[in-house]
Amino acid sequence: MKRLLVLFSILALGIVFVSFTLSQTSPASVQMPDNVKAAIDKSCFGCHNSASQNVKAKEKLDFSTLSSLSKAAQIGKYREIGETIKNGEMPPKKFLDNNPDKKLTEEETKLLIKWAEGEVKNLMKK
Amino acid sequence: MKKIKIAGLVLAGIFIVIQFFRPELNNGGLGENNILTKEQLPEAIGAMLKHSCFDCHSNQTNYPWYDRIAPASWMVAQHIKEGKKQLNLSDWGSKDVIDKVTILGGIRDEVKSGSMPLPAYTLIHRDAKLSKDQVNEMILWTDKFGEELLAKEE
Numbered sequence: 217m218k219r220l221l222v223l224f225s226i227l228a229l230g231i232v233f234v235s236f237t238l239s240q241t242s243p244a245s246v247q248m249p250d251n252v253k254a255a256i257d258k259s260c261f262g263c264h265n266s267a268s269q270n271v272k273a274k275e276k277l278d279f280s281t282l283s284s285l286s287k288a289a290q291i292g293k294y295r296e297i298g299e300t301i302k303n304g305e306m307p308p309k310k311f312l313d314n315n316p317d318k319k320l321t322e323e324e325t326k327l328l329i330k331w332a333e334g335e336v337k338n339l340m341k342k
Numbered sequence: 343m344k345k346i347k348i349a350g351l352v353l354a355g356i357f358i359v360i361q362f363f364r365p366e367l368n369n370g371g372l373g374e375n376n377i378l379t380k381e382q383l384p385e386a387i388g389a390m391l392k393h394s395c396f397d398c399h400s401n402q403t404n405y406p407w408y409d410r411i412a413p414a415s416w417m418v419a420q421h422i423k424e425g426k427k428q429l430n431l432s433d434w435g436s437k438d439v440i441d442k443v444t445i446l447g448g449i450r451d452e453v454k455s456g457s458m459p460l461p462a463y464t465l466i467h468r469d470a471k472l473s474k475d476q477v478n479e480m481i482l483w484t485d486k487f488g489e490e491l492l493a494k495e496e
Contacts, residue, residue: 289488291488
């Protein structure tokens with residue numbers, strides 16, 4: 217009985233450890249082309265990840281857990297990514313004032329919009 | 343003493359004058375395209391949408407008397423304008439499935455984080471506040487309903 221308890225404890229600890237490690241991964245956990253990943257790493261991932269200090273940002277979008285959402289929720293997120301970038305709402309102006317190097321170039325903007333729209337289409341097909 | 347009296351009269355005068363600047367009321371009716379007409383929603387969800395969301399996210403606001411008095415009426419009008427711009431559940435029927443699941447995801451996030459219903463709104467409209475259980479119910483529903491809508495599309 218005791219042995220069983222120990223075994224279960226180890227198993228439980230293992231699960232906690234694995235899920236913790238998973239939640240700390242970079243946007244690489246969402247499969248994306250290298251150039252898209254580079255742009256997201258540069259301008260988005262800093263706030264939109266599980267370990268972010270910016271609670272509002274990570275509640276809205278967390279690249280670390282994006283792929284674990286339901287299909288419908290993922291479609292919603294990709295649609296929002298595309299729209300938000302299209303409308304020039306992200307990265308926020310205030311943030312860019314202090315971090316001008318994080319601004320998306322025109323090319324990156326187009327790339328991310330196209331990528332997000334493509335993801336919506338792919339998910340709809342699945 | 344006299345000064346206080348004059349100040350009081352001036353303030354009362356201003357209060358009366360501003361009542362003539364009335365914002366347009368949002369009372370066009372829920373409309374045929376509203377989500378409650380278009381979808382068979384669980385009763386509890388429909389009730390939550392009605393009591394906690396529709397005032398700013400549909401074409402029909404239920405105004406208590408105090409929401410009709412300036413300057414509160416101006417703030418209310420601003421909230422409704424902003425709310426409808428973000429989401430108008432009276433337009434649900436005209437949206438495609440991608441829009442709909444995006445809306446559901448938005449509702450999920452806003453309710454989960456406690457951003458919606460607006461704390462400034464629930465402060466006055468106490469019955470619009472969602473309990474923890476209601477928030478959980480809403481989250482589960484948005485997930486489930488989103489998947490249902492996608493399945494229907496296939």
